[in-house]
Every structure is written in C-alpha cells, then in structure tokens.
Amino acid sequence: MKVLMKGNEAFAEAAVRAGCRYFFGYPITPQSEVPHYLAKRLPEVGGVFLQAESEVAAINMVYGAAAAGARVMTSSSGPGISLMQEGISYLAGAELPAVIVNIMRGGPGLGNIAPTQADYFQAVKGGGHGDYRVIVLAPANVGEIFTLMEKAFDLADKYRMPVMVLGDGILGQVMEPVELPPLKEVNPPPKPWAATGKIERNDKTRRIINSLYIVPEENEKHLEQQFAKYRQIEESEPLHENFLVEDAQIILVSFGTMARIAKSVVLKVRERGIKAGLIRPITLWPFPKKAFTAASIPAAKKILTVEMNGGQMVEDVRLAVNGRIEVDFFGRTGGMVPESNQIMEKVLAIAREVE
Amino acid sequence: MFKRPALLTEKNFHYCPGCHHGIMHRLLAEVLEEFNPEETVGISSVGCSVFIYDYLDIDWVAAAHGRAPAVATGVKRVKPDRLVFTYQGDGDLAAIGTGEIVHAAARGEKITAIFINNAVYGMTGGQMAPTTLTGQKTTTTPEGRNPSQQGYPVKMVEMLSVLDGVAYAARVALNTPKRILDAKKALRKAFKVQRANLGFSIVEVLSACPTNWGVSPVEALKWVDEKMIAYYPLGEYKTPQEGVE
Amino acid sequence: MGKNFLMAGFGGQGVLLMGELLAKAALLENKGVSWLPAYGPEMRGGTANCAVVIEEEGEVVSPLVFEPEVLVAFNKPSYLKFLPKTVPGGIVIVNSDLVDVKLSGPVRQVFLPANQACLELGSMKAVNIYLLGALIALTSVVKAETILGVLKEVFGPKGVYPLNEKAFWRGYDDAGKRANHVETVN
Known part of the structure; x- marks a missing residue:
C-alpha cells in the first residue's frame, strides 16, 4: 500500500x-x-x-x-x-x-x-x-x-x-x-x-583505524x-535515466528535482514536434559518461544542461562529450528555480538554431 | 616489579629525553591491564602522542585534531560495553577541541579523557598553548605570554568539573615517584567511573616538555613544581559520592 | 500531464493542510500526486502556499507549479500575486471576504464569501475546508466522498469533523450555485 x-x-x-x-x-x-x-x-x-x-x-x-x-x-x-x-x-x-x-x-x-x-x-x-x-x-x-x-x-x-x-x-x-x-x-x-x-576477534589481533601515513611512499601506495x-x-557503478533520447536532437541534462522540471519541458516541446530528450545522471560521481557516447545519443545535435546553480555539472557534461557536441547551459542560482517556461524558451531557441 | 607491561609493544618511544608521555603510556598500560585491555578502544589525537597506537597493544581509532571526544562518543554509542578513552594534548583538548570536550563532558558521555598538559605545542614547534603560563616564552610568544595580548591560561578540569555530566575530574603530575603513584590511582578511578557508567571522567596530567621549555629534564621536574602546580593545583576536583572507592 | 493546483494565503489559514487533504484523497483514488509547500520564514506568520499536482495515471512529472490551472486565493496578496500566473482558461477560487479588488484575466473567477459562511457555521477555522468543497465542486478532481473520508480520518469522527463536513458541503454548494454566473473577464 x-x-x-x-x-x-x-x-x-x-x-x-x-x-x-x-x-x-x-x-x-x-x-x-x-x-x-x-x-x-x-x-x-x-x-x-x-x-x-x-x-x-x-x-x-x-x-x-x-x-x-x-x-x-x-x-x-x-x-x-x-x-x-x-x-x-x-x-x-x-x-x-x-x-x-x-x-x-x-x-x-x-x-x-x-x-x-x-x-x-x-x-x-x-x-x-x-x-x-x-x-x-x-x-x-x-x-x-x-x-x-x-x-x-x-x-x-x-x-x-x-x-x-x-x-x-x-x-x-x-x-x-x-x-x-x-x-x-x-x-x-x-x-x-x-x-x-580485540575481544571480538578470535585471533586477538588488533585494529587501528587511521589516515596517517607519515612516509610519503606508503601514503602513495595507500x-x-x-x-x-x-x-x-x-x-x-554509474547510473542514469534516459528519457526519449534515442531520436532526440536536443538533449537536456539535469539531475535531482531539476530533472523533473526538465522532463516536463521535454514533454511540452515534444507536443510541438521538437525532438528533445533528457539524460538524468543518478550517480554524479561516478559521472555516467557512457550516456554521452555517440552511440548512446545518435541523433543529438546540441546538449542543454539545466541546473539550479550557475553552471557546475555542465563541466562534467562537457568532459563527457569531449567537444563532440556543443553543450549549452541554462540555470538559475541563489535559491531561484528555473521555471519550465524559461527552459522551454531556451529549448525553442536551440531548436531554431539546430533546424 | 619493573618488568615491561605486556600491553606496551616492543617499539621504542620516539619522545624527547625527559618527556612525560612515556611515563604516562606506561601507567596507562598498567592500569588497562587491571581492567580488560581486549575490551578497550583508545582514541588517539594529533600532537606529540599521535603515534600512541604504535606503543599500546589495543584497538585504536585515530581522530582529527581536537575531535577525539566526538570520535569516542561514536565508538562508545555503538559499543557501550567497551572501555573507551581519549589521549589528548593541550592544543588538542583545550584549543581546537574545546567544543568537543565540553559537550562530551556535558552529555556525561561514558568515556575517559586523558589530558596531557605541558603548557606548550610540542609537535608543531613549541608554539603557545591555551595552557601556556603567563610570562612563558614560546615560539609564538617570544617575549613571554602577555595576558593583555594573549589572555590567560585555561584551567580545564576546574571548568569541566562544574558540569553535571562529569563524574570524575582530577589533576595529577608525574614529577615525583609519589605523584606518579597518585596519577596511577586517579587513572584507575577514572576508568572505574566509566565501568560503573557514572558519567564522563577526565584526568589532567601536568607533563614536562624540556625540549620546548628550553630546560634540562631535571630542571623540567622543578619547573612543573614551581610554575605549573602553582597555577594548576593538583587534586580531585570532582569525584562520585558512591559507586567507586 | 497532470492538473496543477496552487493554494495560497496567510500562515494559519490552513492552506498547507488543504493541499495535504487533497493529496491524500488523490492517493486514495490511486492517482499520481505530489504536494509541495513553500517553506521557510514565510511559513512563520507570512504568506503560505502549496502546490498540488494530480495525475490521472502514472507518477507526477514535476511537483512544481509555476502556472496553476486552479488557484485558490485565500487573501488579497495571494490573489494579486498568482492570478496573473494562472493559465488561460484556468479557475481562480477567491475568498471574497479578504479580496476587495478584481483583476482581469482570461480565467474563470469564482468569488465566495468563505469567512462569512464559516462564521455562520461556527468557526473561521473551517475556511480551508469550505474552499476545498468549492474546489471539488468546480473541478471534480477527486470524489467528494473520498475527501470526506480523509476529513473523517484527519479530524476524527467526533471532534471537529461535523463542523468541517458542513463547511465542505457549504463550499461545495456555494460554488455550484455561483459557478455558472461568474465573470470570465478578458
């Protein structure tokens, strides 16, 4: 229930x-x-x-x-x-x-x-x-x-x-x-x-929990x-969710609750015939790089990362695509939430550019 | 009578001549042997005694600077049947870790703090400690500690003893055989208080640091008497009415 | 996508509870639902609002409501702030006792004397339930009997339930009566 x-x-x-x-x-x-x-x-x-x-x-x-x-x-x-x-x-x-x-x-x-x-x-x-x-x-x-x-x-x-x-x-x-x-x-x-x-061990060996490795060689080994x-x-361990990415020319990338707003935008622009999709990284480290290979997003022409900040995950997205596709960013910061209409305008502008 | 306590490992102490950490390690080993060392988890701290886990053959958790009482709290809450103690210097316990020691004491955390007060930072190069005496020269008070600039030395056991969570608070010294025996008694009592679940216990140990005081080991013993005990009186500041003898 | 509701008023008017009751009823009817309060200092004495999204099937996509399809304005500041954001063709339910102006907009506005009606019933505390009755009458988003079941569970069968049940039906009826002759101002 x-x-x-x-x-x-x-x-x-x-x-x-x-x-x-x-x-x-x-x-x-x-x-x-x-x-x-x-x-x-x-x-x-x-x-x-x-x-x-x-x-x-x-x-x-x-x-x-x-x-x-x-x-x-x-x-x-x-x-x-x-x-x-x-x-x-x-x-x-x-x-x-x-x-x-x-x-x-x-x-x-x-x-x-x-x-x-x-x-x-x-x-x-x-x-x-x-x-x-x-x-x-x-x-x-x-x-x-x-x-x-x-x-x-x-x-x-x-x-x-x-x-x-x-x-x-x-x-x-x-x-x-x-x-x-x-x-x-x-x-x-x-x-x-x-x-x-030691009482919890049959062999009575002892345990030392420590992060001190005073000898650099030993620290490097550790x-x-x-x-x-x-x-x-x-x-x-990387995890991500794909939403309508297969034929998507515009890929939105967002995590957490922001991805839900982005997903609502994908659905709205799809109603207008714009092929958009969403990649939602679930593990942020390790970053799901494989979601961004050419084979994973075959139709992608442009990526738009949307975040509730001034642009942070976008750097990892750029590393993942390694210059293959242009990665744009939209975000609001300081506690402001990017509104669906604002994201949609951005997607529509990209759609015109991609056409 | 003078055999090495079984709990001390074969490793030689790295401490300077005349340093009291060695005496205290030995006392600790002797007292823990009276309890059950296998049931003991020590929390080491940052300072000259950072390698204490090399010397005492028990389980250890090494804490960040000042955080030993919080780490001990975590261990004790998970393993309430273990004997858990911290071993901290004056910079660790009375400066950077003031919040942690005060609140572990206030909570009546069933742990024992062993507080080595030698009135100076040893490992980092003889800087002023919160317990550095008025007029005492250190590398950061080259003209001597001036209260108008650096304030006054902190009396930790006096402060902590007024907290309801504290069951036992004592200050001891190691500069005479009699005082070493008294220190051992205080240490034993502190662990008994923990075993009886009476609350937080602390033993402050006035300890010599000839190297950073710039005196000989023998002069350092006198310095403890004349300077330290004069400002930091020895004795039991708080002791339970019943539960331990 | 789902239907978006926004309810807004002063802290203490039961705005958040109203949304929660609606969300509970939607859950009982196996709909997808989310409830999201505006939180923080504004909860303590200032304005309060919450967003409810209800999906007939599947889970709610986004719990945020930037442009409500249904707005419940408990007071004037909420009315002034959120009516302009309501989608064209949306419904705005207004507590006319605390809103003495009328904005124009391509929405259906239903003015109801919620305070006065609840005073007559015996307690101003039921204003949120009165407006909830109106909301159900105007949207049928969940069944009235489902809401009443939730009210009974939340308020206890004795306690204040009878008053709230009355308030619910009063709001429901008042909205029904007025729904047909309310200005849709363009």
Whole structure:
C-alpha cells in the first residue's frame, strides 16, 4: 500500500530500512525533518539518535561509529556540510563507510534556505583536503530516495568509503506517494577491520583505524589502492535515466528535482514536434559518461544542461562529450528555480538554431 | 616489579629525553591491564602522542585534531560495553577541541579523557598553548605570554568539573615517584567511573616538555613544581559520592 | 500531464493542510500526486502556499507549479500575486471576504464569501475546508466522498469533523450555485 511521505522523512525512514541504526547531526534548515523523524524512530528499533554540538562534532561521531563497524549516517545542508568536510576527508582517508545526506540550500555563506544545486562541485569534486573521491547519488523523487538510500549504505560498505546523497529543498519538502519497502532483516557485510576491541576477534589481533601515513611512499601506495577502487567504481557503478533520447536532437541534462522540471519541458516541446530528450545522471560521481557516447545519443545535435546553480555539472557534461557536441547551459542560482517556461524558451531557441 | 607491561609493544618511544608521555603510556598500560585491555578502544589525537597506537597493544581509532571526544562518543554509542578513552594534548583538548570536550563532558558521555598538559605545542614547534603560563616564552610568544595580548591560561578540569555530566575530574603530575603513584590511582578511578557508567571522567596530567621549555629534564621536574602546580593545583576536583572507592 | 493546483494565503489559514487533504484523497483514488509547500520564514506568520499536482495515471512529472490551472486565493496578496500566473482558461477560487479588488484575466473567477459562511457555521477555522468543497465542486478532481473520508480520518469522527463536513458541503454548494454566473473577464 502506498503512503504519502515527505522527502526528508523518506531519507530518514529509508535509512532505518537500510539497517542504519546511528544518526549524529546538528539542526539546519531545510533538512530538519530528518533528525525530527529519527529522534523518534531510531529508539524504536534499538538505535541511537544524538544531536551533536556542531556539524564538526557530528561528522566525527559518525567517524567513530563507522570505525566501530556500525551503519551510520548524518544529514545537513550546505553550511553544515562545509563544516563536515574535515571529517569526510578523514573518513575517506581511513576507508570508513558512512552516508551523508545534503539537502542543498542557497549559498555561498549563509545564503538562504531556498532549494539549489549549488553544492555539486563540493560534493563531486572533493570538498575536503586531499586526493580522494566520494560516491554521490542524486534522487529525484520520494520513491527513489528509498532505493538510493539503500544503495548508498550498500556502496559505502562495499567500497569502504563515504557516500553522499544530494537532495535539495524541493525534494526534502515534497510529499509523494511511496510504496514502503518491506521491513527486512538487513545483513551488512562483516567488518573484520572495525576497531571494536580485540575481544571480538578470535585471533586477538588488533585494529587501528587511521589516515596517517607519515612516509610519503606508503601514503602513495595507500592512495593507489584507493584509486584502483575508484576506477572499479567508475567502471561498474554509474547510473542514469534516459528519457526519449534515442531520436532526440536536443538533449537536456539535469539531475535531482531539476530533472523533473526538465522532463516536463521535454514533454511540452515534444507536443510541438521538437525532438528533445533528457539524460538524468543518478550517480554524479561516478559521472555516467557512457550516456554521452555517440552511440548512446545518435541523433543529438546540441546538449542543454539545466541546473539550479550557475553552471557546475555542465563541466562534467562537457568532459563527457569531449567537444563532440556543443553543450549549452541554462540555470538559475541563489535559491531561484528555473521555471519550465524559461527552459522551454531556451529549448525553442536551440531548436531554431539546430533546424 | 619493573618488568615491561605486556600491553606496551616492543617499539621504542620516539619522545624527547625527559618527556612525560612515556611515563604516562606506561601507567596507562598498567592500569588497562587491571581492567580488560581486549575490551578497550583508545582514541588517539594529533600532537606529540599521535603515534600512541604504535606503543599500546589495543584497538585504536585515530581522530582529527581536537575531535577525539566526538570520535569516542561514536565508538562508545555503538559499543557501550567497551572501555573507551581519549589521549589528548593541550592544543588538542583545550584549543581546537574545546567544543568537543565540553559537550562530551556535558552529555556525561561514558568515556575517559586523558589530558596531557605541558603548557606548550610540542609537535608543531613549541608554539603557545591555551595552557601556556603567563610570562612563558614560546615560539609564538617570544617575549613571554602577555595576558593583555594573549589572555590567560585555561584551567580545564576546574571548568569541566562544574558540569553535571562529569563524574570524575582530577589533576595529577608525574614529577615525583609519589605523584606518579597518585596519577596511577586517579587513572584507575577514572576508568572505574566509566565501568560503573557514572558519567564522563577526565584526568589532567601536568607533563614536562624540556625540549620546548628550553630546560634540562631535571630542571623540567622543578619547573612543573614551581610554575605549573602553582597555577594548576593538583587534586580531585570532582569525584562520585558512591559507586567507586 | 497532470492538473496543477496552487493554494495560497496567510500562515494559519490552513492552506498547507488543504493541499495535504487533497493529496491524500488523490492517493486514495490511486492517482499520481505530489504536494509541495513553500517553506521557510514565510511559513512563520507570512504568506503560505502549496502546490498540488494530480495525475490521472502514472507518477507526477514535476511537483512544481509555476502556472496553476486552479488557484485558490485565500487573501488579497495571494490573489494579486498568482492570478496573473494562472493559465488561460484556468479557475481562480477567491475568498471574497479578504479580496476587495478584481483583476482581469482570461480565467474563470469564482468569488465566495468563505469567512462569512464559516462564521455562520461556527468557526473561521473551517475556511480551508469550505474552499476545498468549492474546489471539488468546480473541478471534480477527486470524489467528494473520498475527501470526506480523509476529513473523517484527519479530524476524527467526533471532534471537529461535523463542523468541517458542513463547511465542505457549504463550499461545495456555494460554488455550484455561483459557478455558472461568474465573470470570465478578458
């Protein structure tokens, strides 16, 4: 049976159903329903909800819980995610699995609490110090929050690294019907590497969770292992959704809720006989490059990337097409949402140009 | 009596001559052996003791600078039956990690903080610490710490002891055999408080840093007496009414 | 694509709840639906609005409503702000007790004295349900009985349900009566 659920609550319930039992976070709009929900829900399932004194503390509590082998998460919004970057870098360096939800808001600085996608660079290109990657997933509707949160925890454990799930104020606040996945026993993979006290190991060997490699040769070796892992992820984990791209001469590229507005534009211009389609990257890192090969978009004459920011993912789209096709951009920023009519005008202008 | 505690690894300490980290590591090993080291998870921090995990043969989680109490919170909440402690210096605990230590204490987090106060930043090159004494020369207070410019040294256990979440707070020193024995007692009590789930416990250890103080190891012992204890009085600032002897 | 609704008014008028009730009813009828509130400081004492999109089949494509097909204006600022955005041929349901002007536009405007009607029924709190009744009467987007089922579930069979049921039918009837002789100003 379907129930109506708010996006933020879905992030929370999805985490519980994915076996997450630990949440550490600090209040910030527009993600507050996530902690509100988990403060009530986690104790019901024997879990722990803890409101930390800061995002800095929260992410380090996540680090500690992950080091002890738990499925653990935090959620925040741009300014809080900035404060967490230190901890995310340490999670990556120490190879710890954790899920971080960012319900993006307007920035830079204090900005505002309106929806944006302005943290794409921060999420996808690093954010913290050092040479590392974070898997980034971008759900577009409440149902997909459930599938991607489960995936986030699974990927985090599989690759032993932090996974970020990017939403925006729209996704956090929207309420939509969702078929709740069954409450099932979740069995995360064993974590023999976790620092849980020697008592939990028969051989009584000890565990040290650490990101300090004082000898550069050793650090390089460690990072080469990480990069081998990253290459494997780039090979096997990219996800995207194609919508009417096969015959499309104009390809829109959008992620998250923005892609839903873009999709409505595709449908509208199709009514006018314009062959438009949409590629919606679901994994932002690894970026779904293969969706942009000549074989994948055989009729494409021009690409239009649409984002709720000043132009960030467009750089990855350009890298993916590597100059083969011209890539245009339309976006609004600062908390303003590109309206369907504005995007349509842009598409119509491109259509005239392409003719 | 003088045999090496089994918990200390074979690795030689990297500390300077006269540094008190070595004594404290040994005391910690001895006390943990009285409990169950296999049930222990240590949280190391950033500072001279960053490699402590090389010396004590237990599970460790290495924390970012100042964040050890938050990391310890995460570990303890997942594994409430483990003995979890942080080992932090004065820059780590009393400067960059002030928020984390205060709130772990306020929450009554069932962890133990071992706080090495040597009134100076050791690893980064002898800069002023939050606990650097008035008039004390460091590489960033070449004329001596001037309260009108750099403010006053921070008294951490006094501050923390007023928090309801704190069950045990003591300050000890390691500059005489008697004080070393007292330090061991305080450490034991702090872990007992944790074992009894009474709340947060902290032991501040006045510790010598001859290298950065610019004195000999022997003079450093005197310096602890004359300068540090004079400003940072030893003793138990808070102790539970019952639950531990 | 689906039908777009926008309801707007002051915080405290039950604007968001009205949208939520409509969304719940749509779900019960197995329609695709989304409900999206404008959130933030404006929720606290300022203006409040929410968008509901209902698809007869399949999921909602975009939950954002830039140009409503049906606007419910609870007060004057909402009327002035959103009527010009309503699509040509759309319906604008207006609480005439709080809107003392009339804009022209290629839309069908239905003025209803929602405050006055609810005062007569006993509580101004039912204004949102009165306007919901009007919306159902004018659009038939979901069945009246489905909405009433939702109202009963939300308000409890005893409690304030009877009042809200009355308000719903009053709005429904008033809209029915007026729907045929309302200005479509061009």
